[in-house]
Amino acid sequence: MRQPRLKDVAEAAGVHVATASRALNDRTAGMISPETVARVRSAALSLGYRVNGMARALKTRRSFAIGMLLPDITNPFFPPIVRGAEDALSAAGFTLVLGNTDNEEEPARRHLTGMLERQVDGIMIASARRDDPVVEQLRDAGVSTVLVNRITQRGGVSSIIPDERVGILLAVEHLQRLGHQRIGHVGGPRNTSSGAQRAQAFADALGDAYRPDLVVHADRFTEQEGHQVATSLLDRSDPPTAIVAANDLLAIGVLDALGDLGRSCPRDLSVVGFNDMPLVDHIRPPLTTVRVPGYEMGRRAAEMLLAHIEHPDRPAETVLLATNLVIRASTAPPTSRNGPTTGS
C-alpha cells in the first residue's frame, strides 16, 4: 500500500482530518485536547505517516526551500559558504537547492526558473555580475533575495560581501613595507564586483605609485586564466616584484606562470592572494592572502534571507564582513635580482 496520508491517520485515530492536521502541527496542537493530540500522534507514528510537503506548500504558499546560485561549487572558495548557509537553513527547517552557473546567464536563468517554479521561498546569489538583469528581475518580482560575495551596481537587494577595500589595502601595505615598489595586479573579471572593486581598491591603495601597465585582468577566476594573464605580466623586461591577485585561484595561476618561466616565489616575485580558501596554507609556497570568512558569510547570508522572508517590508541592507591579512611564505622583501635598483 502507498504512503499513508492525513486521512488515514485521522481514521486510525478516530477523528476528523482537520483535527488530525491540528494535532500534528505544534503551532495548532494547543487547540486540541491533550488526549486527542496523543492519540493522533501515536497513530501517525505507527502508520509511518509523513506530511506531503507539496500539498502543504500548495496550501500555505511556503515551501521551506531556498535556492542558491553560485558560479561553481568546484571552486574551493564556495564550499565553506554553502556549508554555512546550509547549516543556518537546516537549523531553521529549510532545505537548500543548489545551482552552478559558470558565471553565464543562460544556466543562471535556467536554474532560477526551475527554482522559482518549485516555489522556493527565497534565493541566495553568489554569482551576481555587476550588471545582472537576473537580479533586477528577481527584485522587481518581489522574490526575497540576498547577494553573497558579489553585488550588482544598482542596489535594492540585500547583500553581504567581504570588505575588499581594506583587504586590498592591507595586502598593498604589507608589500610596500617589505620594500616593494613595482607592484602589479592580476585582476578578476571586470564584470563582477569582486573583479572591479578589488582593482579599484588596488589603484587607490597605491595612489601615485599606481602603474596601469602592471595591471592585467583575467576573464574568469580560475587558475588557468591566472596562469595565462600573469605570463604576459611576468614576461616583460621590467616585471613587477610583487603581485596582488584578485583571488587565490588567480594567485595560484601566477605561481604556475612563474614556475614556467623558471623563476620562484618569493625569491623572484612576491604574491598575495584573496579569500584564504582551504589548502592555500599547504601549497608551495604557503600563500599570503586576504582572509575572507566564507562560512560566516554563508551563514549570515542565510540568516539575512530568512529575516527578509519573515519581514519582507524591511529595507534592503548590505553587510560588510571584515577581512584581514594572513602572512605566510609567498611574500618577502624584493631581492637585488628583481629590486627597483637593478634596471638592467
Add this chain to the structure above:
Amino acid sequence: MRQPRLKDVAEAAGVHVATASRALNDRTAGMISPETVARVRSAALSLGYRVNGMARALKTRRSFAIGMLLPDITNPFFPPIVRGAEDALSAAGFTLVLGNTDNEEEPARRHLTGMLERQVDGIMIASARRDDPVVEQLRDAGVSTVLVNRITQRGGVSSIIPDERVGILLAVEHLQRLGHQRIGHVGGPRNTSSGAQRAQAFADALGDAYRPDLVVHADRFTEQEGHQVATSLLDRSDPPTAIVAANDLLAIGVLDALGDLGRSCPRDLSVVGFNDMPLVDHIRPPLTTVRVPGYEMGRRAAEMLLAHIEHPDRPAETVLLATNLVIRASTAPPTSRNGPTTGS
C-alpha cells in the same frame, strides 16, 4: 497582483484551463490546434506565467527534485562529485537538494526526513556507513536510491564506487618498486566502506610483508585526525619509510605530523594519498595519490538514479570506477637514514 496562474492564462487566451494546460506542456500540445497553442503560449509569456511546481507535483506525484546526502561539502573531494551530479540532473530537468551529515546519524535522518517530506524523486547518498540503518530504511521504503563513493555491507541498493582494491595495489607496488619495505597505513574510519576496504586491500597487497603494527585508523577523514594518528606511527623507534593514507586529507595530516617531528617528505618518509582531490598537485610536496574521477562518479550516479526512477523494477547494480596512480613528488626511494638497513 499576485503570480498569474493557469486560469489567468486561459482567460487571457480565451480558452478553458484544461486547454491551456495541454497547450503549455510539450507532451500534450499535440492534441491542440497549432493556433490555440500559439495563442496560449503567447498569453503565458506576456503574463509572465510560471507553473506552480507544487501543484503539478501534487497532481503528478513527481517533484523533479533529487536529494543528496554527503558528509561535508567542505571536504575538497566532494565538490566535483556534487558538480557532476548537478550537471546530469539539471540536464534532465531535475533540481538538486543538498544536505551535510558530518557522518552522523542524527543529521542524516533529519535531512532525509525533510527531503522525503518534500517528495524528492530519489536520493543519492555519499555518506553511507558500512552498517547504515538509514540506507536500509530507504531501500525498504522503496525510495529510489544510489550510493556514491561508499557502500553498505548489505546490498540491495545501486551504488558507484572507485576501484579501491586496484588503487591501493598500485600505490603499494609503486612504493615497493622504489625499495620500501616498511610500509604503513593510515586508514580511515572502519565504519565506512572506504576506510575498511582500503585497509583490507592494503593488507592483501602487502601479503607477507604486512605489518599490523604499522597500521593506524583515523576516526574521521580529516587532516586533523590524520595528523594525530600519524604522529603515533611516526613517533616510534622504527617508523615506516612509507605510508599509504586512506585519503588525501589524511595524507596531508601525515605531512603535518612529519613536519612537527622536524622531518621531511619524501626524504624521511614517502606518502601516498587517495582521491587526487583538487590542489593536491600544488601542495608541498606535490602529492602522489590514487586518482578517483569524482566528477564522473557524481555524473554517473545521477544518471543511474534517474534510470532507476524510470525503471524502478530493474535490479540494483554496483559500478566500479577505474582508478590509477598519479605519481608526483611525495614518494621517493628510502634513504639510508630511514632505509631497512639502518636498524639503529
Add this chain to the structure above:
DNA sequence: TTGTACGCGTTATCAA
C-alpha cells in the same frame, strides 16, 4: 480538438 468535472493532500475558515 476542446470542455467538464474531479482529485492530488493539506490547511484555513466558519460553524457547532
Add this chain to the structure above:
DNA sequence: TTGATAACGCGTACAA
C-alpha cells in the same frame, strides 16, 4: 475543542 467544507493550482479521465 472538534467537525464540515472550501480552497490551493494543476493534470487528466471522460464526454462532447
